[in-house]
Amino acid sequence: MNFHGRHIISIADFNRAEILAVLRASRELAERPRPELLAKRQMATLFFEPSTRTRLSFEAAMHRCGGQVIGFSDAASSSTKKGESLADTIRMVEQYADVIVMRHPRDGSARLASSVSRVPVINGGDGANQHPSQTFLDLFTIASLFPQLERGEELKIAFAGDLKYGRTVHSLVTALGHFRVRLLLVAPDGLELPEHYLTEARAAGLEVDILPSLQDAVNQADVLYMTRLQEERFPDPLEFDHIKATYRITAAMLRSARPELRILHPLPRVGEIAPDVDATPHAHYFQQAGNGIPVRQALVGLVTGSLEAKS
Amino acid sequence: MNREPITTSASRVRQVEAIANGTVIDHIPAEVTLAVARLLTTTDDQVFIGMNLRSTRIGRKGVVKISGRELDVQAAAALALIAPSATICIIRNYEVVGKNQIPIPEVFADVAACANPNCVTNHERWPTRFLVIDRNPLQVRCHYCERAFAADELTLLR
Numbered sequence: 498m499n500f501h502g503r504h505i506i507s508i509a510d511f512n513r514a515e516i517l518a519v520l521r522a523s524r525e526l527a528e529r530p531r532p533e534l535l536a537k538r539q540m541a542t543l544f545f546e547p548s549t550r551t552r553l554s555f556e557a558a559m560h561r562c563g564g565q566v567i568g569f570s571d572a573a574s575s576s577t578k579k580g581e582s583l584a585d586t587i588r589m590v591e592q593y594a595d596v597i598v599m600r601h602p603r604d605g606s607a608r609l610a611s612s613v614s615r616v617p618v619i620n621g622g623d624g625a626n627q628h629p630s631q632t633f634l635d636l637f638t639i640a641s642l643f644p645q646l647e648r649g650e651e652l653k654i655a656f657a658g659d660l661k662y663g664r665t666v667h668s669l670v671t672a673l674g675h676f677r678v679r680l681l682l683v684a685p686d687g688l689e690l691p692e693h694y695l696t697e698a699r700a701a702g703l704e705v706d707i708l709p710s711l712q713d714a715v716n717q718a719d720v721l722y723m724t725r726l727q728e729e730r731f732p733d734p735l736e737f738d739h740i741k742a743t744y745r746i747t748a749a750m751l752r753s754a755r756p757e758l759r760i761l762h763p764l765p766r767v768g769e770i771a772p773d774v775d776a777t778p779h780a781h782y783f784q785q786a787g788n789g790i791p792v793r794q795a796l797v798g799l800v801t802g803s804l805e806a807k808s
Numbered sequence: 809m810n811r812e813p814i815t816t817s818a819s820r821v822r823q824v825e826a827i828a829n830g831t832v833i834d835h836i837p838a839e840v841t842l843a844v845a846r847l848l849t850t851t852d853d854q855v856f857i858g859m860n861l862r863s864t865r866i867g868r869k870g871v872v873k874i875s876g877r878e879l880d881v882q883a884a885a886a887l888a889l890i891a892p893s894a895t896i897c898i899i900r901n902y903e904v905v906g907k908n909q910i911p912i913p914e915v916f917a918d919v920a921a922c923a924n925p926n927c928v929t930n931h932e933r934w935p936t937r938f939l940v941i942d943r944n945p946l947q948v949r950c951h952y953c954e955r956a957f958a959a960d961e962l963t964l965l966r
């Protein structure tokens with residue numbers, strides 16, 4: 498297994514052994530930080546659309562391993578504004594950097610970039626399509642909390658909220674296809690997980706239960722992955738208010754939860770997790786965000802050849 | 809009023825000029841006849857087009873005849889997206905010397921636009937690429953935005 502020089506574009510490009518290798522490298526860095534790991538490495542962060550959290554996480558990951566970062570954080574200040582093609586921007590930037598992290602509003606932009614770039618491209622989100630470092634950190638978080646995932650024992654993972662447009666949900670469901678998982682799904686009418694993801698999940702051997710309410714998910718799950726509901730998905734503001742009230746976890750709802758339940762969220766949350774949940778032992782979303790550091794260090798280390806992939 | 813063209817099997821043959829040498833693309837679904845002609849011919853070709861001819865196999869059909877040029881069947885692979893039922897006959901001296909179904913390639917490279925309006929290929933000057941994920945019915949996945957499409961959801965680039 499060789500990650501050196503490899504692009505990280507879509508979770509669908511990785512098999513189980515490769516995913517496990519990323520998790521293992523992440524775990525080693527979480528347990529034993531390596532402040533010199535990426536010394537003399539240069540990362541270019543090309544954010545054609547703003548995403549403060551993703552950029553900060555990659556930059557912090559790089560700095561804490563001794564690496565350097567150049568880049569821009571919005572397209573208005575970049576050459577795109579002057580009409581430069583994406584391919585040309587990449588051909589220019591690859592002269593300065595050992596690895597490129599890019600965020601772009603168009604679906605497929607990272608794949609396009611990877612087909613011209615001689616240095617590895619890490620997709621930091623391409624439109625509604627993929628955000629693989631988020632998927633790896635979600636998976637790393639689950640695997641750290643529940644070692645039985647890698648041992649092949651069944652885990653119950655609930656997804657709640659906007660399962661139709663939620664990119665993080667789709668990619669994580671794809672990745673979970675490599676493990677033994679029972680999916681518990683709760684979504685408002687019209688925002689259910691698209692049929693082809695259901696088919697794909699079942700074909701990968703996952704059990705899928707559609708649950709009637711968020712409370713059912715709370716009562717049954719090991720992991721509850723919450724997502725943000727976006728107002729623009731609802732034509733009727735009254736309907737949105739109603740759904741918002743239904744898809745909200747509160748500390749009171751957690752009284753009937755299993756003690757091991759952990760709640761994850763890709764953040765930012767809006768109203769779907771009440772602040773009183775934060776103080777419960779079930780809240781794990783901020784630690785999840787923190788896991789972005791070792792996971793992104795592992796990805797950068799592997800693709801720049803600073804880390805060896807171990808199976 | 810009957811708007812069907814009145815044809816008999818005897819007269820139908822003469823509705824489209826017979827060619828001595830070249831290629832006949834037959835059994836084209838009527839509505840994509842012109843698209844097929846646009847796809848496979850150049851401005852230098854001598855082309856005969858028959859539209860809305862009666863067909864026992866597909867109802868109404870189109871025929872495109874290219875005189876003097878034998879079409880490379882592999883080059884016609886884009887036909888699989890819009891006219892998978894069509895046949896390609898090579899004609900030499902008024903005789904059919906080769907009859908081919910439309911081959912389905914592994915990849916459709918730069919022949920159709922992606923139907924996802926937010927796909928990067930609709931915003932950058934960059935060739936499209938679709939991988940075949942199912943053959944019957946034909947389903948493809950965009951190499952860039954990763955969306956899956958039925959063949960008839962795509963539009964040809966020329």
Ligand SMILES: [Zn+2]
Pocket residue numbers: 605922923924927928929950951952953954955
């Ligand atoms: Zn596309």
